[in-house]
Amino acid sequence: MLVLSRKVGESVLIGDDIVVTIVEARGDAVRIGIEAPRSMRVHRSEVATAVSEANAAAAAVSDDDVKDLLGRLRRPE
Structure with missing residues (x-):
């Protein structure tokens, strides 16, 4: 890790197109x-x-959980 000291108004350049001020x-x-x-x-x-x-928690939902949720939905008449 690079550690720098900067004062208010001073910047750090990252690559050619990123400026952190x-x-x-x-x-x-x-x-x-x-x-x-x-x-x-x-x-x-x-x-x-x-x-x-x-995202990891959403991906961990089982097929049975999805089927259960879909089964509870009522279709519009």
């Missing part, structure tokens, strides 16, 4: 701004982990 530093929190191409997904790590876990 320190926007604000207050107490033990730092606000950063990220400029990246729209094709590049940028997520907080806890959000990416939650989505990954939710």
Whole structure:
């Protein structure tokens, strides 16, 4: 892991098209701004982990569970 010190207003370049700028530093929190191409997904790590876990849980649903849920649905007349 590369560890850098930056002051408010200073930036870090990642590759040719990603810029991370320190926007604000207050107490033990730092606000950063990220400029990246729209094709590049940028997520907080806890959000990416939650989505990954939710996808794994959804994939773990059995065929019997799906059949049970579908059996409970009423079709419109």
